[in-house]
Structure formats: C-alpha cells, structure tokens
Amino acid sequence: MLFNDPVNLQIEDGEVIYYPECFSLKEANRFFNILLQTIEWQQDNITLFGKTYLQPRLTALYANNNKPYSYSNITMKPKVFTKELLEIKQHIDKVCKTNFTTCLANLYRDGKDSNGWHADNEKELGKNPIIASVSFGEERMFYLKHKTNKSLKKKLILKSGSLLLMKGATQENWLHQVPKTKKEIGKRINLTFRIISN
Numbered sequence: 001m002l003f004n005d006p007v008n009l010q011i012e013d014g015e016v017i018y019y020p021e022c023f024s025l026k027e028a029n030r031f032f033n034i035l036l037q038t039i040e041w042q043q044d045n046i047t048l049f050g051k052t053y054l055q056p057r058l059t060a061l062y063a064n065n066n067k068p069y070s071y072s073n074i075t076m077k078p079k080v081f082t083k084e085l086l087e088i089k090q091h092i093d094k095v096c097k098t099n100f101t102t103c104l105a106n107l108y109r110d111g112k113d114s115n116g117w118h119a120d121n122e123k124e125l126g127k128n129p130i131i132a133s134v135s136f137g138e139e140r141m142f143y144l145k146h147k148t149n150k151s152l153k154k155k156l157i158l159k160s161g162s163l164l165l166m167k168g169a170t171q172e173n174w175l176h177q178v179p180k181t182k183k184e185i186g187k188r189i190n191l192t193f194r195i196i197s198n
C-alpha cells in the first residue's frame with residue numbers, strides 16, 4: 001500500500017522520514033470525510049507562559065488504553081479508537097514496525113489554525129519517542145528547526161495521505177511547527193500516533 005518511496009530528511013541529531021503516499025488519494029479522501037464527522041473534536045484552553053488562550057485548532061485523543069496525555073497544561077483522557085482510526089493505525093503500525101497506543105488528532109479548520117513551535121517531549125512518551133504523523137485533506141507547510149544550531153532548518157509540504165515519521169533524538173534536539181497561512185485554504189486533519197505505556 002505504499003505508492004512512493006520514503007524520503008529520509010537526513011537531519012543531524014535525529015531521524016525524520018517522509019512517506020509521500022502512505023495512503024492513496026482515494027483512501028485519504030475517504031478517511032478525511034469520515035474522520036471529520038466521527039471524531040469528537042474539541043477546542044481546549046491552553047496556558048503558555050502564564051497566559052491562557054483558546055488552542056488555534058481542534059483536537060481529540062484516542063487510545064487502546066486509558067493513559068492520559070498532558071501538554072501545555074491540558075490533560076486529555078483518551079476515547080476508544082473508532083473503526084477508521086484503528087484501520088489507519090494498523091497500516092501505520094506495519095509501515096513503522098511498531099505498535100502505537102495513542103492518537104492525538106488535530107483539525108486545522110483553515111489557514112488561521114496552526115500549531116506553534118514545540119517538541120513532543122512529554123515525559124509519558126519516554127526517551128526518544130517514535131511519532132507517526134499522518135495528514136489528510138488540505139496540504140500544509142511543516143517546519144523543523146534545531147534547538148541550538150540556528151543554521152539547521154527544514155521545510156516541507158505535508159500532502160494528503162502522507163506520513164511523517166519522527167524518531168531517535170528528534171524531539172530532544174529539534175522543534176517543529178505548522179504555521180498559519182494567509183492563503184484561502186480548506187480543512188486539514190492530522191493524526192499523530194504515539195506510544196504511551198506508563
């Protein structure tokens with residue numbers, strides 16, 4: 001089910017691999033439409049540097065266990081995987097040769113929705129977490145920058161049906177973001193599969 005060869009971004013101090021067509025466009029469209037309707041999207045308040053904001057996108061947490069996930073002063077309790085999320089997880093598990101427990105879903109409603117610079121380095125993910133990030137719907141830019149060496153940066157377009165796999169020391173040494181855009185664009189769904197086992 002992989003239609004194009006993966007591309008290793010060859011970053012220092014980490015490992016990032018992009019699979020441009022992990023799902024066919026037909027499958028990606030089907031998943032986009034179903035997930036938009038069936039995921040229980042919510043918009044939380046987040047607290048950053050003592051200030052509280054509405055998160056600039058909708059989110060939801062699903063898992064095959066009951067372990068919560070906390071970030072930016074939010075604690076999310078998982079819901080049971082839907083049929084389609086399980087179907088997607090099974091494919092991603094195979095491609096990544098791992099067994100993800102948890103999926104944090106993001107809905108970017110338009111170009112004003114975004115995800116600011118961060119690393120997925122919460123303690124419940126453990127050291128050197130593996131994170132598989134699947135995109136459906138509108139394509140968005142994705143930026144990576146090294147935490148200390150300012151000359152190390154990467155920029156790529158995350159296409160519908162793609163998988164971006166981040167592993168090794170990536171979260172320790174790099175930050176990533178999905179910036180706002182002024183373009184008139186449609187909705188994008190992103191699923192980040194993670195392992196939370198303690």
Ligand SMILES: O=C(O)CCC(=O)C(=O)O
Nearest residue numbers: 106115120133178190192
């Ligand atoms: O939307 C994306 O591509 C990235 C999402 C992300 O970084 C996250 O949920 O931690």
Ligand SMILES: [Mn+2]
Nearest residue numbers: 118119120176
């Ligand atoms: Mn992230």
